[in-house]
Amino acid sequence: MDLETLLLPFRFPFMQNAFLICIIVSVPTALLSCFLVMKGWALMGDAVSHAILPGIVVAYILGIPLLIGAFAAGMICALATGYLAGNSRVKQDTVMGVVFSGMFGLGIVLYVAIETNAHLDHILFGNMLGVGSQDLLTAGIIALIVGSGLVLKWKDLVLQSFDAAQAKASGLPVNMLHCGLLAALSLTIVATLSAAGLILAIGLLIAPGAIAFLLVRTFGTMLWVSVIVCMASMLAGTYASFFLDSAPAPTIILILTGVFLAAFARRLAVTRRTSLNRVSDSHGEAV
Numbered sequence: 258m259d260l261e262t263l264l265l266p267f268r269f270p271f272m273q274n275a276f277l278i279c280i281i282v283s284v285p286t287a288l289l290s291c292f293l294v295m296k297g298w299a300l301m302g303d304a305v306s307h308a309i310l311p312g313i314v315v316a317y318i319l320g321i322p323l324l325i326g327a328f329a330a331g332m333i334c335a336l337a338t339g340y341l342a343g344n345s346r347v348k349q350d351t352v353m354g355v356v357f358s359g360m361f362g363l364g365i366v367l368y369v370a371i372e373t374n375a376h377l378d379h380i381l382f383g384n385m386l387g388v389g390s391q392d393l394l395t396a397g398i399i400a401l402i403v404g405s406g407l408v409l410k411w412k413d414l415v416l417q418s419f420d421a422a423q424a425k426a427s428g429l430p431v432n433m434l435h436c437g438l439l440a441a442l443s444l445t446i447v448a449t450l451s452a453a454g455l456i457l458a459i460g461l462l463i464a465p466g467a468i469a470f471l472l473v474r475t476f477g478t479m480l481w482v483s484v485i486v487c488m489a490s491m492l493a494g495t496y497a498s499f500f501l502d503s504a505p506a507p508t509i510i511l512i513l514t515g516v517f518l519a520a521f522a523r524r525l526a527v528t529r530r531t532s533l534n535r536v537s538d539s540h541g542e543a544v
Contacts (some may be wrong), residue, residue, distance in 0.1 A: 266267040272390045278492035281396045282461070285403040285445045287487035290466030291479050292407070292438060296418045300350050301335065302462040304357030306441060306446050306455050308334035312362025315382060318371060324395060324447050331443030335361055339439075383454030385495065385505040399448035403441045408480075415476055416436060457506045463489065464513040471520040490516060 267274045293302050312330025316323045338356050342349035407414070417424040417434045425431045442462075449458040465487035469479040494509030501508065 265333045266496055270494070271386050271388075272499060274390075275385045275395065275495050276492060277393055278385060278388045279495055279509075280488060281393065282449050283402050283465075283491050284484055285400045285407070285441070286449060286458075286461040287465040287483040288404060288407045288411075288467075288480055289445050290464070290487070291469060291483050292414060292418060292466075293442075293462060294466035294470055295415070295476070298442075299463050299484045300353045301338070301458075302442060302446075303459045304338060304353040305334050305442055306458045307357045308360035308364075308463070309443070309446060310380065310455060311360055311367055312364075314364055314367040314371065318367075324450075327450065327459065328443050328448045330360065332439065332447060335439040335443065336436075339435075349398070359513060380454060382451065382457060382504065396448045399444050403444050403448075406437065406441060407447045410434070410437075411480065428486050441443055454506060457510055460510040460513055461491075464510075464517055465490075468513070468517050469518075471524045485521075486516060487513075522542035 267276075293299055309327040309330040312326035312328070312333075313323050314326075315330075316326025319326075334356055338349065338353050341347070341352045341356070345352070354464045413424070413429050414434055416427070417429060417431055421431055426435075445462070446455075446458050449461060465483040466479070467485035468486050473479050473482050490512045491509050494512045497503075497512070498505040498508040
């Protein structure tokens with residue numbers, strides 16, 4: 258293809274907005290994915306992303322901004338999961354499965370019961386090519402709040418994630434940090450609604466952190482590597498979707514999956530090479 262064809266996607270306003278939303282959303286999702294991966298909260302992100310559907314429908318019925326309903330439902334799901342897991346014999350992953358499937362089912366029932374011009378496909382899978390200036394502004398504000406909070410408090414959040422008792426003994430507000438991370442999760446999912454939708458948002462909240470975890474050894478490095486991976490994958494997926502005539506969000510998730518498999522293969526190769534070197538060194542010392 259010639260240069261004019263390669264630059265063709267950048268000539269259309271809807272593609273320009275799609276690239277902008279990718280750059281904006283990639284930062285908070287990537288940063289948050291690192292904490293979700295390290296805390297083992299992958300299912301929590303999945304639960305919250307599904308559970309905000311009834312909040313969106315209720316907000317539509319009440320005539321209030323949909324983002325308010327989505328955030329409220331996300332927080333209710335996260336807090337309810339923590340309360341039920343902490344006050345019953347049922348494990349947290351089981352509780353999350355029950356809560357998010359129940360709230361998602363409630364959202365579907367409410368959606369079918371009302372008359373609306375809103376497309377469920379756009380809510381579930383996103384409508385990146387239909388992103389407007391208001392969506393960019395909302396996502397930008399949320400990205401700034403969540404990204405700044407995670408960068409400023411990442412050391413405290415890491416300590417709270419790995420050793421809550423030590424964090425509490427050090428004088429850190431453990432409960433506030435916990436609730437703050439849940440709020441950041443809900444806000445970030447709200448920010449990705451227009452880009453990836455509810456279902457595909459979970460990929461953006463897990464894959465970048467998982468990829469960075471396979472590539473680097475320190476958490477500080479993991480943060481910025483995840484942002485680079487997420488941003489590059491989102492831009493590449495959006496660009497490729499233009500020529501493939503596919504939806505941008507699923508294309509992005511496929512690229513992230515491919516990058517994860519490549520990172521996993523690299524890690525296996527490094528581990529195997531390290532093991533062979535150790536065996537070789539041990540044999541040399543024995544001789």
